[in-house]
Amino acid sequence: MVTTRLYTPGHNLVTDTLIMHGIVRYLLWAGVSKGVVRRIGDRFVIDIEEEISKDKERKAINQLITIQRAGVKTIEYDKPTTKFFEKIYRANINEPVFWNWVRSIVDSITKFDTILIYQDPDHKIKANEGRRRSRTGATVYLPLGPLYGKYEYADYNVKEGVQYTMCSSCFLMANLGLVYGSYVLRTQKGDKIYSIILNLIPSQEASIVDIALIQRAFEIQYKEERDIEVPILAVPLIALSYGETLYGFEGMDAIVWINERSGNFQRVPYFTTFNVDKVYKVISVIKIEVPDWPRIIEDYLLTEDGLHILAYITETILGEGVKEHIYTLTRLLEAYVRANKKDIPNISRGLGGKIIDIVDSLARSA
Numbered sequence: 001m002v003t004t005r006l007y008t009p010g011h012n013l014v015t016d017t018l019i020m021h022g023i024v025r026y027l028l029w030a031g032v033s034k035g036v037v038r039r040i041g042d043r044f045v046i047d048i049e050e051e052i053s054k055d056k057e058r059k060a061i062n063q064l065i066t067i068q069r070a071g072v073k074t075i076e077y078d079k080p081t082t083k084f085f086e087k088i089y090r091a092n093i094n095e096p097v098f099w100n101w102v103r104s105i106v107d108s109i110t111k112f113d114t115i116l117i118y119q120d121p122d123h124k125i126k127a128n129e130g131r132r133r134s135r136t137g138a139t140v141y142l143p144l145g146p147l148y149g150k151y152e153y154a155d156y157n158v159k160e161g162v163q164y165t166m167c168s169s170c171f172l173m174a175n176l177g178l179v180y181g182s183y184v185l186r187t188q189k190g191d192k193i194y195s196i197i198l199n200l201i202p203s204q205e206a207s208i209v210d211i212a213l214i215q216r217a218f219e220i221q222y223k224e225e226r227d228i229e230v231p232i233l234a235v236p237l238i239a240l241s242y243g244e245t246l247y248g249f250e251g252m253d254a255i256v257w258i259n260e261r262s263g264n265f266q267r268v269p270y271f272t273t274f275n276v277d278k279v280y281k282v283i284s285v286i287k288i289e290v291p292d293w294p295r296i297i298e299d300y301l302l303t304e305d306g307l308h309i310l311a312y313i314t315e316t317i318l319g320e321g322v323k324e325h326i327y328t329l330t331r332l333l334e335a336y337v338r339a340n341k342k343d344i345p346n347i348s349r350g351l352g353g354k355i356i357d358i359v360d361s362l363a364r365s366a
Contacts, residue, residue: 004048006115009124009170013042013273015145017199017255020044021181022173024211026115027052029060033212038205046118046208057114064172068109071102083220087179090186090222091143093195093261104138105175108168117169127167138171140164142259142266143195144178180215183239184222189229195259196230198239203251203275214252225302231311232256232270233318238310240276240283241297252276278317285358300337309333330355 006023008016020037023046027033035048070082080086085102092098117123124130129137140163166174178184183198200214218239230238236254254276260269287293300306313329333355 001049002047003050004052004116004119006046006048006118007121007123008044008118009127009129009166010043010121011124011129011140011166011170012145013255014257014271015140015166015170015174016043017201018144018174018177018181019170020046020177020201021199021211021215022176023115023118024208025176025180025215026060026064026173027208028212029063030056030115031059032056033208035208036205037202037208037211039202044201048208052116060115061112064109064112068106071106071109074102075099075106084179087184087220087222088175090224091178091182091184091195091197093142093193093259093266097139097141100139101141104168104171108138108172108175111168112172113169123167124170127170129166129170131164137165137167140166140171140174142268143197144171144174180219181211183218183235185230185235185238186222186224187228187230188226191262192229193261194230196232196235196256197259198235198254198256200252200276201255203253206251228302228304228307230258230307232258232272233314234307234310236276236279237283237314238297238302240280241287241294250277252280254279274318279314282317282358286355289354289358296337300340306336309336 008019008023010016011019024037027035027046027048030052032048032050032052034050035046038045038047067082067084070084073081074085080089088101088105089098092101120126127137145164177199178197181199185196185198187194187196199218202210221242223238223242235256252275253273255273256271257268258270260267283293290296297310301310309329309332312332316329
């Protein structure tokens with residue numbers, strides 16, 4: 001029985017994904033976990049099977065106040081003072097705006113009243129959110145959504161005069177989603193800085209508990225690498241290879257976007273979504289059968305050549321070409337790792353053969 005229904009505002013799939021994860025995190029802080037998240041186009045509906053009382057919200061607001069105090073200290077000490085703000089700092093590709101970004105988070109917590117504003121499906125229109133010459137809300141910085149043009153190839157100048165803004169509550173929820181619901185990989189190649197963000201969303205619907213488990217895998221953590229460019233199809237394998245991988249997940253899509261800064265220009269050169277179920281299943285079994293898999297990723301495959309191997313594996317799995325390409329991709333993997341080997345026992349016991357057995361058996365059972 002649905003007691004409360006909440007809607008994400010309808011900015012775009014990226015920003016609404018972050019806001020959805022932010023709302024879920026807030027509900028969990030409030031002790032609310034019975035419900036379902038449904039995806040409807042580029043928006044999400046959250047049906048909750050229990051009352052959201054003021055007493056419950058007070059618990060969540062206390063968590064927000066803790067974040068607010070850390071934000072004040074971050075501004076005072078002129079550096080991120082918690083992992084929350086450190087992750088935002090690393091996700092951001094335009095360092096000068098970081099301090100205004102933190103001030104906006106601090107301010108948005110002061111203004112926040114209740115999550116129940118999202119009961120109104122027309123919240124975005126009524127709050128006058130979007131691209132406005134008269135700024136009435138918080139600026140939506142690029143990692144929070146590709147809002148300065150089309151998803152693909154959306155170039156814009158950092159000094160763009162007409163900013164996209166949101167109300168303080170949407171800005172706050174999007175930041176909670178960035179920190180707690182997203183995998184962030186920051187890289188640098190020459191004078192280009194990249195912030196690569198991955199999120200998991202239900203293809204159709206998932207329980208609030210399932211969304212919470214996704215957050216458990218990604219919350220707070222980020223990764224930083226230098227001197228590499230990352231193919232977008234390598235990102236799911238990297239993200240899902242660390243931390244806890246839950247074999248039982250089904251019906252999930254990956255949404256991945258890359259933010260790039262070169263000189264005074266920022267853009268979102270890549271944005272994609274795809275069903276991640278088969279990739280997730282393969283990685284889950286590999287991590288069980290090859291315990292050193294995260295270390296193999298870390299020590300050998302976070303290089304230009306290694307990343308292309310990971311992208312090839314993802315493409316093979318997604319393209320239903322496992323049976324056709326399994327021997328090629330595993331020989332490629334094992335040969336590359338052996339050529340760069342340090343000391344991982346699983347490699348000497350035949351990593352390639354083990355990967356062949358795992359992926360081939362999964363292909364037959366699919």
